[in-house]
Amino acid sequence: MSVFSKATSSFVRQMQGDWDGSLIHVSRPHDSHKLVPLAVVVKRNRYWPWQRPKYQPSDFILRDLLQGDAAFDPDVTESPFISYNETSRDDKSGHWKAKADMVQVDVEGEGSSKRKLSFGNLQNQKVTVKRLLEDCRDRKLDMRHSLVQQVQKRNEVLAVLKERVLTTTPCGITETQKKQGSCMGVLNLMGMLGTEISVQENFSVNVDRDISLEIPAQTVIAYSLLELEIQKGGNFKLCLQPETFGGFESDSGTSSPSFDTVDQQRVGNGIDLSRIQPPKRAPLSALNSELQKQEESLCLLAELPVRRCLFEMLVKSLEDRDTLSLQEQALADWCCRAGVLELQPQSMNAPSCALLDLLSLVPAIQSENGSAAECSPPPQLTAVHLLVSAMEALPDETLFQLTLCSPEILQAIDEFICQLRGSCQPLPDNSVPAILLEEDGKTWKLLEQLLRSSNVTLERVNDGLRAETGSEEGGLPLVLCLTIRGLSSLCNGDD
Incomplete structure (x- = not known):
């Protein structure tokens, strides 16, 4: 995971309570310019139920995917957000020893990392959903659009950006890593007269790394989405309530939710995950x-x-x-x-x-x-x-x-x-x-x-x-x- 991704992921973990789990961290600075209001983001579901979906920002905004020439601009409200700074330190160590016949190997390792990030004063931008619903009334998705066809073929989900958090001033992330390791190998041999010969080899490894990343103003670090429930013919609905998921209408006439593939069965993201998330303090x-x-x-x-x-x-x-x-x-x-x-x-x-x-x-x-x-x-x-x-x-x-x-x-x-x-x-x-x-x-x-x-x-x-x-x-x-x-x-x- 990159330094930038670690920093934005840490920010989202601290903020999740305010977004009810809907906030998504930006993993690459390169994606920031794509994450504008009503940007189209492709949600790619995963194979196993414990895997989180992956989100891939596209080069399009919602109006690029709609039928007709009538364009609309999103109504966006802006407000100051928090000032976020964080310093974290991790120290790790470990040791193992292996012995087989006359060969013995000892390995020890320890490492530490320190990360300091300062996003400064952040800004929050929100799309006015009520206005968006009015603009989308009687509009249809262009089912012949190449992105729509590719997403439908891969059974992925289309979503639009409704909210984002971005920096207002240049800021930076620094990370310092130190790793130390040593290995000792001992080979014991018995001579022809029973004399024991011992050959010992030692080596150690030390790695120090300092990383500094400068982030410009107006860099998006997190965002949230509205998924699209797409019906045949191009009609679509915005999924407004928590735990509602988008997808394409199936051949049966029902709208299939976003899904994962497990043992060739389609399973919605809204499944009961209690089978992989046991109660707290459970054996x-x-x-x-x-x-x-x-x-x-x-x-x-x-x-x-x-x-x-x-x-x-x-x-x-x-x-x-x-x-x-x-x-x-x-x-x-x-x-x-x-x-x-x-x-x-x-x-x-x-x-x-x-x-x-x-x-x-x-x-x-x-x-x-x-x-x-x-x-x-x-x-x-x-x-x-x-x-x-x-x-x-x-x-x-x-x-x-x-x-x-x-x-x-x-x-x-x-x-x-x-x-x-x-x-x-x-x-x-x-x-x-x-x-x-x-x-x-x-x-x-x-x-x-x-x-x-x-x-x-x-x-x-x-x-x-x-x-x-x-x-x-x-x-x-x-x-x-x-x-x-x-x-x-x-x-x-x-x-």
Whole structure:
């Protein structure tokens, strides 16, 4: 995630209560000039229910998409908003040790980041919805417009910008990152006469990075939308109430809401997400129903002939959220084409292309022809996409903690979580895999930090250990369990 995107996302998290969750952060400064009042924004829904929609500003405003020549200008009100400044600091550390036969490896890592942003005095601009409704009366959408046709073909949603927050003066964002890591490898050999020879290798890595970003005045940092419910013939309605969603009228004559594709079923964004968002302070067993359904797909990862290479690629991707996002998008496109691979290197980086190249070598994933409308994506491809999408949904701190877990520790954590999920009663201390108790408690601390970063609390009670969801809402416990199960599956067996 870019420095700008992190800053605007943080601003939205602080402001969400005032917008009832409808505020969207701007991820790229380049999009700011497109986000004018009544700008047309394409809402692209995602594949899995825990994924947030993606929003892509277009080069058009609403009147460009309407039939006829009669133009109208939006009635916009402006008002001063808040002055926003923020300073945040994150400190992270971790350690793992692996030992096999006569080889021992110790890895330690720690990092810190400090971000300071000042958006200064912000301005709020709103479209007068009452005036907009009057201007749109008896107007129809041009169904032959290229953007409308492309959006309809991809089952996406059209929306118009009704409100935006923008800067009034030049401002800046600064971020300082420090990373330190060390690795010690020891190889013990026995000589012909029984003499022990020890070879030791040490190396360390230090990375310091300072980033400064200057943001000009009139830069949009957040906005909200009105989705369009589009009927056949071009008639449309504005979705004015919360939890109402746009989309195109289906062949049955009913207006289909915005949707995600899950197991070839169309599911509206307004679905009850209680199955992936358990109640606060609930045992992990509350997630069993949804986890068991998704784990049937993840089991296929253990059968992939390239799983070790895939594991190494994905662990490397944990260090770069931008790469994770590109990989998820590439896999989503591949799944939507039912396994027909169409490489688009211009929209991907090298790790994303490498991932697709690797998967394309798997016979079960290859597809000669077919279309998303007629065929389902190969199950193995769906399994990889499920894992990568779960990884992408995790916060940065969780991704960092995962990079500090060796394959052996990941498998032990997976085993431990399965035991915690298996019972509503506390888990006896002697049930904990031995590897999690090694290194003078460092591995156990890593486990606690990993769980806590995804809203799972692990506590000791009189009868043993208990894990439950934390005090925050959301699906992080689910995607953490899926990520650990998926990565652990890739570690099992030999290629």
